[in-house]
Structure formats: C-alpha cells, structure tokens
Amino acid sequence: MSTTNNLATVRAQIDELDEKIQNLITQRAGLATEVAQAKYAQETKPVFYRPEREVEVLRNVIARNKGPLSNETLTRIFREIMSDCLALQQPLKIAFLGPAGTYSQAAVYKHFGHAAQNIPLQTIEEVFREVEAQTANYGVVPVENSTEGGVNQTLDGFINTSLKICGEIELPIHHHLLANVDKVEQIQRIYSHQQSLAQCHHWLNSHLPQVERIAVNSNAEAARRAFNEAGTAAIAGQMAADIYQLRIIASRIEDNINNTTRFAVLGQQEIPPTGGDKTSLLLSTPNQPGALYDLLEPFAHNQVNMTRIESRPSRQGIWEYVFFVDIEGHIQDAPIVNALQTLAKYTGLIKHLGSYPRAIL
Ligand SMILES: O=C(O)C(=O)C[C@]1(C(=O)O)C=C[C@@H](O)C=C1
Structure with a gap:
C-alpha cells in the first residue's frame, strides 16, 4: 500500500475512534x-466536588495505563473531563493568589481543570477570607517549596481558619528568564517574587551578577513589568510568558531541578478516607523540658509516619510556638486516633486541619 493510502487508512481509523x-x-x-x-x-446540602471520588478515578486511570501516553498526560486528560462533568453539576469558583499567570493559577488548572472559574486575589489572606465567606467554593494556597521551605502567610492563615484542607497539589516549578530584549546585555533589572529570586540565586550569580534584582508581589506582576518597562526581565513561568507575550531568554534557571511547590486546597468539607491519604494537624506544647518529645512520641509509638513538621510563633501569648505536622493516613485511621488520644494529655491544642488524598503526580 502506498504511503498516501496508508495515511488515509489510519486517519479513517482515527475518525472512527x-x-x-x-x-x-x-x-x-x-x-x-x-x-x-x-x-x-x-x-x-448537596456537595458536588468529591476529591475522594476524583482520586479514585485517576488512580484507576494510572493502574490501567499501558503506555505510550504517560500517567501525567492521561491524568491531565481525565481531570479535564471530570472538570467539565463537574461544571455541568455546579460551576466551581476557585480563589488563588493572583494575578493571572502565577504558579498558583497553574496549580488551580492542574487540580480543577479549565472548566472552573478562576478568582485571582491579591493576598493569601484574601483567599482564606473569600472561601470562608463562601464567595469562592474552594481556595488554592501555596504551603511549602522544596527549596525555600514553608510559606508563612499560609501557615498563619491555618491558625485562625475554620476551613479544612481537602486536597494537595504538587507542582514542579520551572523558572524562566523572560524579556523582550535582543541581547542579554540589555537587561538592567530583573523582577520576580522574592522566593523565585532565591530559587535562582546561583544561576543569577553566575550569569547576571551585575544586574539589579527587585522583589515584587508575584511572578506575574514581574512579567507585567517586564512587558511594560524597557531593559527589564522577569523570572516567571511559562504561563506568565504566554500571557504577557515575553520571550524565554533562558529556560529552567532554577538552582534545583526538582524544585516543587506544594499547594493546599481549602474548602468547607471533610473528605472521607481513600486509602492513600495525608492528615495535617496544628499542635502546641507548653514551654517545658521534653515537650517536643511528648509531641512526637505518640506518633512514633503508633507507627504513624510524619512527613513534615514546622514551627511558627503562635502570636497568641499563651503558647510560644505552634507546630504544623503532616502525617500519612486519615484522621479516622486507628493508629492516628490512638496517637491523638495520647497526645491530648500533653498538648494545649490539637487542631485537625484536614485529611485529604495524597497529591496525584
Ligand atoms: O462521582 C461523582 O460524585 C461525580 O460528581 C462525578 C465526577 C466525575 O466526573 O467522575 C465529577 C465530579 C466529582 O468531583 C467527582 C466525580
């Protein structure tokens, strides 16, 4: 069969499929x-968005995958299908740290697909407030970055909120140097979010050591400035490059190639166990010898795996520090129930921030 015929035959099969x-x-x-x-x-009060079901659908997709498409590709396609199916039931409004083009928005798209309505806000605090006020159905906030550590505004938000974490999103972060210049030598200033500047510190020191670095509110804001001001560049992601029509002068300039940010999905609902969950807790201890040991021991004793612990000043005067603890498992799992029973004897505060399915890819 000639190549033309072959092509026509295969295309006919594709049409059929x-x-x-x-x-x-x-x-x-x-x-x-x-x-x-x-x-x-x-x-x-019907709840339409069901993360526990979505994760089941996606885990099934991955289990069935025999290639050649990657798990990332197939889950992205199925997320979009579910996003549109969900929009037929209830069009969701998702709040996040804007403006358009931030990594937070990329996380929103990754998790909720493109059928959800995006609500970009100016601060992380506002994201908490809008979801609490139910002006938005869910919020997406950055929790920690693998290079730079915890995001303090988010951790502080968890202290006072009544919202629950109902999901986590892991987003690989690739920073690019964006500008509309012909030569790198024309760049006099580089704008970016403070965390992104820090994440590209070594690259900047070796490639553009003399160029002034200016921290702004977000990477998207940096891209907007690079678009408007001559001789300026921004460090931001692909989405910001597309929105603000900037050229990628150097790509993937992050110092750590595994640079990843973890986001939390904030909502009003408690998520049932899925068999692959994480639980986030806020704990406090009295300021006395052995207090931290007492806090950790019940988890070790009950074989509960702790994936993260971070401290923040409580700002309430009663306890000096609060601890953010992530553990593997669901709040209803027996080992966690037992650990928390013991812990209740030692700690001033146990706040369950949420149990939710582990991030998929
Ligand atoms: O199973 C449900 O509860 C649905 O609403 C269906 C569906 C889907 O498309 O598979 C859509 C939205 C939910 O978040 C979960 C799953």
Missing part, C-alpha cells in the same frame, strides 16, 4: 448530570 470517544464522553457527561440528581435526592 474519535467518534466513539466523543460519544463516550457525551454519555459520561449525561451520567454526571444523573449523579447531580442523585446528590439532590440524597443530600440536604
């Missing part, structure tokens, strides 16, 4: 509206 795929997606969307009816019938 596309028709099937489209019919199946349409059928699936129909089922999603049936799910909505079932929720209205069964629940007084």
Whole structure:
C-alpha cells in the first residue's frame, strides 16, 4: 500500500475512534448530570466536588495505563473531563493568589481543570477570607517549596481558619528568564517574587551578577513589568510568558531541578478516607523540658509516619510556638486516633486541619 493510502487508512481509523470517544464522553457527561440528581435526592446540602471520588478515578486511570501516553498526560486528560462533568453539576469558583499567570493559577488548572472559574486575589489572606465567606467554593494556597521551605502567610492563615484542607497539589516549578530584549546585555533589572529570586540565586550569580534584582508581589506582576518597562526581565513561568507575550531568554534557571511547590486546597468539607491519604494537624506544647518529645512520641509509638513538621510563633501569648505536622493516613485511621488520644494529655491544642488524598503526580 502506498504511503498516501496508508495515511488515509489510519486517519479513517482515527475518525472512527474519535467518534466513539466523543460519544463516550457525551454519555459520561449525561451520567454526571444523573449523579447531580442523585446528590439532590440524597443530600440536604448537596456537595458536588468529591476529591475522594476524583482520586479514585485517576488512580484507576494510572493502574490501567499501558503506555505510550504517560500517567501525567492521561491524568491531565481525565481531570479535564471530570472538570467539565463537574461544571455541568455546579460551576466551581476557585480563589488563588493572583494575578493571572502565577504558579498558583497553574496549580488551580492542574487540580480543577479549565472548566472552573478562576478568582485571582491579591493576598493569601484574601483567599482564606473569600472561601470562608463562601464567595469562592474552594481556595488554592501555596504551603511549602522544596527549596525555600514553608510559606508563612499560609501557615498563619491555618491558625485562625475554620476551613479544612481537602486536597494537595504538587507542582514542579520551572523558572524562566523572560524579556523582550535582543541581547542579554540589555537587561538592567530583573523582577520576580522574592522566593523565585532565591530559587535562582546561583544561576543569577553566575550569569547576571551585575544586574539589579527587585522583589515584587508575584511572578506575574514581574512579567507585567517586564512587558511594560524597557531593559527589564522577569523570572516567571511559562504561563506568565504566554500571557504577557515575553520571550524565554533562558529556560529552567532554577538552582534545583526538582524544585516543587506544594499547594493546599481549602474548602468547607471533610473528605472521607481513600486509602492513600495525608492528615495535617496544628499542635502546641507548653514551654517545658521534653515537650517536643511528648509531641512526637505518640506518633512514633503508633507507627504513624510524619512527613513534615514546622514551627511558627503562635502570636497568641499563651503558647510560644505552634507546630504544623503532616502525617500519612486519615484522621479516622486507628493508629492516628490512638496517637491523638495520647497526645491530648500533653498538648494545649490539637487542631485537625484536614485529611485529604495524597497529591496525584
Ligand atoms: O462521582 C461523582 O460524585 C461525580 O460528581 C462525578 C465526577 C466525575 O466526573 O467522575 C465529577 C465530579 C466529582 O468531583 C467527582 C466525580
């Protein structure tokens, strides 16, 4: 068979499959509206977004995957399908630290797909407030970066909020040097968020040691300035480059190639166990010898794996420090129930910030 014939035959097969795929997606969307009816019938205040179900769907996708498409690609496609199915039930409003083009927005797209309505806000505090006020259904806030550590505004937000963490998102962070200049020598100033400047510190020292570095509120704001001011560059992500029409002068300039930011999804609901969960707690100890040991011992004794511990000043005068602790498992798991029972004897405060499915890819 000639190449032309071959091409035509394969394309005919693709057309056939596309028709099937489209019919199946349409059928699936129909089922999603049936799910909505079932929720209205069964629940007084129906909850449409179900992270525990979404993660089950995605884990099934990964388990079935035999290639050639990667797990990342297939989960991205299925997330988008679920995003649109969910939008048929309830169009979600998601608050995050704006402006458009921030890594937080990339995290929103990764987790909620493109059917959700984006609400960019000016501060992390506002993200908490809008979700508390139910002006937004969910919020996405950065918790920690693998190079730079915890995001203090988010940790402080957890101290006072009644919201629950109902999901986590892990986003690999790739920083690019963006500008509309012809030569690197024309760059006189570089704008970026303080954390991004720190994450590219070595690269900047070796490639552009003389250029002034200026910290601004967000990477997207940096990109906006680079677009408007001659002789300036920004360190930001691909999305900011697209939005502000900037050229990538140098790509992936982060000092650590595994640079990743972890985000929390804030909401009003408690998520049931999925068999692959994490739990976030806020704990405090009295200021006395052995207090930190008493706080850690019940987890070790009950074989609960702690994935993170971080301290912050409590700002309340009663306790000097509070501890943010992440553990593997769900608050309903027996080892965690037992650990918390013991812990209650020693600590002044145990606040359950949420139990949620571990980030998928
Ligand atoms: O199973 C549900 O509860 C649905 O609403 C369906 C569905 C899906 O498309 O698979 C959509 C949104 C939910 O967040 C979870 C799953």
